[in-house]
Amino acid sequence: MPLLTRNVPAPVAIEVRAGAVAGLTPLLADGRISSGGRVAVAVGPGQGADIAAQVAHAVPSATVMTINSGSLDGALELISSLRTSWYDAVVGIGGGKTLDAAKYAASMVGLPFVAVATNLSNDGLASPVASLESHGRKASFGVHIPIAVFVDIDYVRKAPLRHTRSGIGDVVSNLSAVADWQLAGAVNDEPVDGLAVAMARSAAEALVSRTDPIDDDAFLSTLAESLILSGLAMTVAGTSRPCSGGCHEISHALDASHGSPGLHGEQVGMGALFASWLRDDMALVAPIDACLQRYGLPRVPADLGVSTDDFCAAVLEAPDTRPDRFTILEHLAMDKQEVRERVDAFIAAFGR
Numbered sequence: 093m094p095l096l097t098r099n100v101p102a103p104v105a106i107e108v109r110a111g112a113v114a115g116l117t118p119l120l121a122d123g124r125i126s127s128g129g130r131v132a133v134a135v136g137p138g139q140g141a142d143i144a145a146q147v148a149h150a151v152p153s154a155t156v157m158t159i160n161s162g163s164l165d166g167a168l169e170l171i172s173s174l175r176t177s178w179y180d181a182v183v184g185i186g187g188g189k190t191l192d193a194a195k196y197a198a199s200m201v202g203l204p205f206v207a208v209a210t211n212l213s214n215d216g217l218a219s220p221v222a223s224l225e226s227h228g229r230k231a232s233f234g235v236h237i238p239i240a241v242f243v244d245i246d247y248v249r250k251a252p253l254r255h256t257r258s259g260i261g262d263v264v265s266n267l268s269a270v271a272d273w274q275l276a277g278a279v280n281d282e283p284v285d286g287l288a289v290a291m292a293r294s295a296a297e298a299l300v301s302r303t304d305p306i307d308d309d310a311f312l313s314t315l316a317e318s319l320i321l322s323g324l325a326m327t328v329a330g331t332s333r334p335c336s337g338g339c340h341e342i343s344h345a346l347d348a349s350h351g352s353p354g355l356h357g358e359q360v361g362m363g364a365l366f367a368s369w370l371r372d373d374m375a376l377v378a379p380i381d382a383c384l385q386r387y388g389l390p391r392v393p394a395d396l397g398v399s400t401d402d403f404c405a406a407v408l409e410a411p412d413t414r415p416d417r418f419t420i421l422e423h424l425a426m427d428k429q430e431v432r433e434r435v436d437a438f439i440a441a442f443g444r
């Protein structure tokens with residue numbers, strides 16, 4: 093019997109628990125990732141310095157490098173530093189922006205990358221995408237996925253609450269992204285990858301109906317695992333499609349032309365509610381709305397300090413941010429007046 097399967101690239105180690113950082117140094121020292129301990133440790137602002145000190149103590153041959161900004165410039169500076177010597181691997185320690193800059197740099201110099209997350213603000217932990225800011229604009233770059241991912245719940249719990257909320261919005265937006273992908277499959281015959289859909293949707297469903305406190309260990313572990321699964325869903329699909337639909341197009345437009353009013357996950361969470369409402373998909377609208385309310389995320393533009401005019405402009409600009417992507421926004425192809433009517437009705441339905 094022929095066994096036709098596909099191989100899915102995945103990190104060799106994933107640890108999500110309180111005290112996970114303690115497992116990092118044995119992994120680096122046991123030779124699986126770095127035979128000689130010649131690792132570059134890239135640290136961002138915040139809690140990363142504390143972990144970097146632990147790594148430097150346990151792996152004396154490690155070189156600690158500071159990422160001054162999680163931007164393309166910060167990543168290019170890191171690439172220059174990495175090229176001054178020989179390293180076995182890059183360990184990135186920090187939040188979403190730091191990890192994206194370190195992941196991009198490691199990919200560019202062809203070194204394995206270990207992600208150590210100190211907050212859960214977005215699904216970049218294990219994704220094949222790095223989002224970097226350059227000259228005031230954010231751009232997405234394809235990169236290699238991490239060889240190992242560590243999330244230490246003790247550090248995550250100390251991160252600003254807003255970062256955790258952002259992670260919730262990014263995970264929950266998978267539900268809308270998947271629905272947009274299936275719409276593209278039905279309308280445009282676009283191929284839809286069932287495995288990527290299963291992973292992205294399961295990740296969101298594990299979280300969307302939870303009611304436990306946002307700083308609970310069990311909740312934070314599920315959030316971390318859902319973000320990691322989202323990244324792997326993108327790897328399986330070979331595109332960000334399973335985790336990025338009209339919700340993300342609106343967020344990209346808010347980033348490009350309206351000064352990034354919120355964190356990524358705050359913007360895409362609201363975008364997911366709006367896109368699901370546009371699709372008239374009440375089976376998604378109710379749980380997404382309830383989840384955003386329960387954990388204190390923005391639901392309407394005013395919650396992010398965005399005027400109705402600016403949000404309408406972002407909705408109109410959104411399809412241009414990902415010209416190759418078909419979502420409910422491209423499907424409806426609304427003109428300026430239609431957008432205004434829909435946005436007004438949305439705000440009337442969900443505004444406080």
Ligand SMILES: [Zn+2]
Nearest residue numbers: 214215262360
């Ligand atoms: Zn996202």
